[in-house]
Amino acid sequence: MTLSGTIFDIKKFAIHDGPGIRTTVFFKGCPLNCWWCHNPEGLKAELETLSVRVRSADSNSPHADKKEIVGHQVTVETVMEEIEKDVIFYDQSGGGVTLSGGEPLMQEEFLCALLEACKSRRINTAVDTSGYARWTLFERISGLVDEFLYDLKLIDDEYHSKYAGVSNELILENLRKLSEKEEKVIVRIPMIPGITDTGLNLEAIIGFLAPLKSIREIDLLPYNKLAEDKFKKFNMTSKLGQLPAQTEMELNDKAELFRVHGYSVKIGG
Numbered sequence: 001m002t003l004s005g006t007i008f009d010i011k012k013f014a015i016h017d018g019p020g021i022r023t024t025v026f027f028k029g030c031p032l033n034c035w036w037c038h039n040p041e042g043l044k045a046e047l048e049t050l051s052v053r054v055r056s057a058d059s060n061s062p063h064a065d066k067k068e069i070v071g072h073q074v075t076v077e078t079v080m081e082e083i084e085k086d087v088i089f090y091d092q093s094g095g096g097v098t099l100s101g102g103e104p105l106m107q108e109e110f111l112c113a114l115l116e117a118c119k120s121r122r123i124n125t126a127v128d129t130s131g132y133a134r135w136t137l138f139e140r141i142s143g144l145v146d147e148f149l150y151d152l153k154l155i156d157d158e159y160h161s162k163y164a165g166v167s168n169e170l171i172l173e174n175l176r177k178l179s180e181k182e183e184k185v186i187v188r189i190p191m192i193p194g195i196t197d198t199g200l201n202l203e204a205i206i207g208f209l210a211p212l213k214s215i216r217e218i219d220l221l222p223y224n225k226l227a228e229d230k231f232k233k234f235n236m237t238s239k240l241g242q243l244p245a246q247t248e249m250e251l252n253d254k255a256e257l258f259r260v261h262g263y264s265v266k267i268g269g
């Protein structure tokens with residue numbers, strides 16, 4: 001039987017989703033609902049039909065509405081064909097494949113089959129996760145994943161529930177366990193002005209990570225204003241409103257908070 005899954009994009013030559021040059025596969029469906037989500041196409045698990053306003057050639061009616069399907073049902077073989085086209089670039093750059101989303105752990109069998117197919121072809125694998133999945137699933141995939149890109153948003157559980165839609169208890173617990181297993185984990189922190197990038201939250205993250213000795217790398221992901229346009233396309237209203245993006249100097253100051261504790265920090269992933 002051919003196994004299939006639902007994705008919304010495959011991005012080639014990605015350089016911010018793990019080491020080297022990568023192909024990133026974006027899975028559809030996420031159990032969280034972050035106020036700042038820059039991939040609203042990834043929130044719903046099923047295919048969606050959008051009505052998009054486009055320019056029309058008719059001068060009497062300059063705009064027309066066009067239907068656009070968001071997402072594709074794809075087989076493991078189809079995705080692997082795309083992935084394998086760029087093996088030469090992975091080999092030259094130390095790159096590989098990143099499975100992202102949405103939340104890739106929501107499509108367990110499809111995820112496992114893709115990881116197994118990559119491993120059998122000796123392609124480096126990264127999984128970009130919210131951490132919100134049962135531990136046994138992390139155990140199942142751990143031998144197939146070269147590194148986890150693990151999102152850490154807010155340590156205060158009340159704020160986490162408010163801004164990401166779920167409690168962070170499971171997320172923090174899974175991160176502790178991955179560290180105990182000495183899995184390679186890069187913690188990625190979305191820097192949302194006044195919400196996740198506050199001194200209070202970043203110090204709380206440093207405090208949480210302190211006992212997790214195997215985690216030494218942090219990516220700070222600058223706030224991405226582009227998401228606001230995508231929200232409009234999906235007829236969704238961004239609850240964030242207009243936020244100013246951080247300056248380079250502000251981001252460097254935040255990075256320094258981690259560096260003084262010995263972490264290797266990248267701005268931008």
Ligand code: SF4
Pocket residue numbers: 030031032033034036037038039042043101102103130151
């Ligand atoms: S975890 Fe990521 S994909 Fe899911 S809602 Fe949050 S930002 Fe969006």
